[in-house]
Amino acid sequence: MQLIQATRDAVLKPLTTVVGIVERRNTLPILANVLIRKQGPQVSFIANDLEVQITTTADFGVGEDTIATTVAARKLLDILRALPDFGDVKIALDDNKLSVLAGRSRFALQTLAATDYPTVSQPEQWDASFTMPQKALKHLFDRVHFSMAQQDIRYYLNGLLFVTEPGRVSAVATDGHRLAHSSTVVESATAQTDIIIPRKTVHEMQRLLSDDSEATVQVDVTATQIRFRFDEIEVISKLVEGKFPDYKRVIPTGYTRHFTINREPLQASLQRAAILTTDKLRGVRLELGGNLMRISASNAEQEEAREELEIDYAQEPLDVAFNVSYLLDVLSNVKTDAIRWSVQPDVNASVLLTLPDDDAFQYVVMPMRI
Known part of the structure; x- marks a missing residue:
């Protein structure tokens, strides 16, 4: 047959x-x-x-x-x-x-x-439904996915918080050490929902969605499922149960020290410095002051890397360390010409990375001790 x-x-x-x-x-x-x-x-x-x-x-x-x-x-x-x-x-x-x-x-x-064969049963009615362009949804996932936790015992961190509210859709991911938040205008979104999409589903959607397609994705949500329909494809996923952290409290406000730096030179300098870090200690030190960002890394073999980049920062010096992987993740996934840094004169304060002239993205990284 x-x-x-x-x-x-x-x-x-x-x-x-x-x-x-x-x-x-x-x-x-x-x-x-x-x-x-x-x-x-x-x-x-x-x-x-x-x-x-x-x-x-x-x-x-x-x-x-x-x-x-x-x-x-x-x-x-x-x-x-x-x-x-x-x-x-x-x-x-x-x-x-x-x-x-x-x-x-x-x-x-x-x-x-x-x-x-076990197939998913779908509800007769969805709690919320809206449409958005494929590229907008992919853009949303691409900007935050790298901050999802991997096999964390706090299972709700092994996924992505997907928030809908009237006129806007947001995505948030955190592993407890850094947090990425991105949002976009979606006029057809009318309901208020907060759900957690599993890590695997996010990666599959990144694979299937088009970077440049204006074709729409139909998104339907209940308390236990989410469904995406686009082209000739339908993706239905269970949701992660649990209470996601209050991301709005994590994103700093009121920072007064800012500077903008070109993304590609910063990424290249951090990649070179990272060569001399170890798998257990991925820390790099950043010294800000005198209109310079000094990047340094060292290891147990007494080897050392030093890099310097010019920045518009004339305030009192700040010496702080970060996990270089967390910085490289955002620089690799957010394809913009420049990154805006916001800092506080406190070695224990998180750094806030945003995009010039774009308030729809925030990336928060906690400092580390090295």
Whole structure:
């Protein structure tokens, strides 16, 4: 019973879209599979890891019948990638085996019943819904994702706070040592919601969203789920339970010492200084004063790096240390010409990094002792 006939690349595109969430090791063997549903010419590919589900559709089904099955996702992906890029690929289901035919190549793969595949049940009504451009949503995630915690026992930090309020959407991430906040105007947002999106879902959305597309994303939210729909893709994710820290209290206000520095020279200087730090101690010292930023790093082998950059800072000197990785993260992900620093004359005070002429982004980094 033939399911699909299309070019190799046409089949690869939807399969590649969903296979990113398929884990190589699963407690449920069927989760290593992709669910293929054919309803007439429309074919859906669905992957689910019990936290996030991705569905995408394409019009290359053969016949008008309705068929569903599941097959090992990465095996099918690897086979398609290895096939030569000419002629059509034919995929059929016979005797509980999925056959893949292309030219003189033949493959037969074991299947598991589609009825055993766990799919996410969706609510009849969502608490909040709005639309925004793809590039705006990707921009929001890109500016904060690096501050999410990794495997923190405070599980609510292993995700991204997604805040909607009338006319605006914000994203916040923190690991307890630094915090990134970014927001954007979304006129169609009307409800007030605060939810935590899992780390894996954020990374999948970054992979799937386009950097430059003005096409809209439909976003739907409940207390336990979030759904994104764009192009021919649907992403549904569970949410992280827990109370996210009050980020507004963490972002400093009232700082009176500011200077602006070009991003790329600063990034290059920090990258060079970081060479002499160690994995256990990633600290660099920043000395501000006399219209200079002096960057230094040293290690247990008595090796030392020193860099100097000109800045417009004539106030009393300030000597403070930071984890260089935290500084490089923001400089790598926020693609602007310049970064605005705001500091206090206190070695224990956090630094506030913002963007000139743009109050929609804040990055707070706590100092460290070295």
